Amino acid sequence: MHTPRWDIALSEDKVAELGLVVKGSNQAGFLILCHNNPDPDTLAGAFGFAYLLQKKFNMRCVIGYGGVMTRAENKAMVNRLRIPVKRMRYEDLSQYSAVALIDAQPITGNNLIDFRAVSQLLVVIDHHALRKGSLKSPFHDVRPTYGATSTIITEYLVAAELTPTRSVANALLYGIKTDTNSLIRSCCKADYHAFSYLSSLSNPRVLGCIEKPALPMDYFSDFQKGLAKTHIYRDVACSFLGRVRTDSIIPELADLLLRIEGVTWSLCMGEYEDMMLISLRSKSRTQMSGLLLRKLVGKTGSAGGHKDLAGGQIVMSTLTDQQKSSLSSKLITKFLKMLKRENVTSKPLVRDD
Numbered sequence: 001m002h003t004p005r006w007d008i009a010l011s012e013d014k015v016a017e018l019g020l021v022v023k024g025s026n027q028a029g030f031l032i033l034c035h036n037n038p039d040p041d042t043l044a045g046a047f048g049f050a051y052l053l054q055k056k057f058n059m060r061c062v063i064g065y066g067g068v069m070t071r072a073e074n075k076a077m078v079n080r081l082r083i084p085v086k087r088m089r090y091e092d093l094s095q096y097s098a099v100a101l102i103d104a105q106p107i108t109g110n111n112l113i114d115f116r117a118v119s120q121l122l123v124v125i126d127h128h129a130l131r132k133g134s135l136k137s138p139f140h141d142v143r144p145t146y147g148a149t150s151t152i153i154t155e156y157l158v159a160a161e162l163t164p165t166r167s168v169a170n171a172l173l174y175g176i177k178t179d180t181n182s183l184i185r186s187c188c189k190a191d192y193h194a195f196s197y198l199s200s201l202s203n204p205r206v207l208g209c210i211e212k213p214a215l216p217m218d219y220f221s222d223f224q225k226g227l228a229k230t231h232i233y234r235d236v237a238c239s240f241l242g243r244v245r246t247d248s249i250i251p252e253l254a255d256l257l258l259r260i261e262g263v264t265w266s267l268c269m270g271e272y273e274d275m276m277l278i279s280l281r282s283k284s285r286t287q288m289s290g291l292l293l294r295k296l297v298g299k300t301g302s303a304g305g306h307k308d309l310a311g312g313q314i315v316m317s318t319l320t321d322q323q324k325s326s327l328s329s330k331l332i333t334k335f336l337k338m339l340k341r342e343n344v345t346s347k348p349l350v351r352d353d
Ligand SMILES: [Mn+2]
Pocket: 041, 042, 103, 127, 147, 148, 149, 179
């Protein structure tokens, strides 16, 4: 047994409270729902929470997400750690009378819970800013000072006197690592403690494989196209790649474009299956990427994220051909307008000389 050396009194109270809610609900099973386009923190949080519900409360669990899983790393995480996660649509939710939402909050547009499904929502655990809708759920634990939801879940496991399996520990450690950019972005002492606790239980070799997965050859064609299609509008880099063969190129190119000297914003878009995938990155100290992207996609799509990064999607099957062909340029124009850069002239990133 690894004895924690940090204060988890709140989590001990919360696990006791969770026990009452779970037992009082008369449910045999839970749907544990990640946010759309799941990242490692929501996947790890859901995986760890399923472990808690199974081991401590003898509950059956299904882990689900909406949207698409991009990034080769996230797919490698699910495969290597054998996280039993299912892609779902809104209609699938009706099969479950007990839902736990992890690393997200209700009716924010970045998960499958909407007004109709809110009564099934028994548990909300998240580290984003508190939304009023969460208070209606019988159990809610929202800690905006925490760098990762995986940290909250790690504390729950310790409070429940459960030692995570190697796979669960690997997942939670990777969740904390990615959400805090290796403990340098918006984290608190609890994240350091959880990170150090999990390190002793994890397998660095497996984590190394997840962080640097093999990439399909198509990735490099998409990459080249993405660079060629990037335009710089003063301090904003925008790239619309058209149809892409690998979905993970969108967030990864957005990360890279933000590193261009003098660039404060990067917006990257591409069509994959029947969706327009959008990633936004920012170095701005004043504006919130998540809010901006939600405003950008409006009611036509869904989006979510943090201060410095956000992801979203627009389903294109409902659009007319004309709407489809003008969508990317409309989004770029709207985005530049939102940042008050609409009159800035653009130049291509890559020169031919
Ligand atoms: Mn998170």
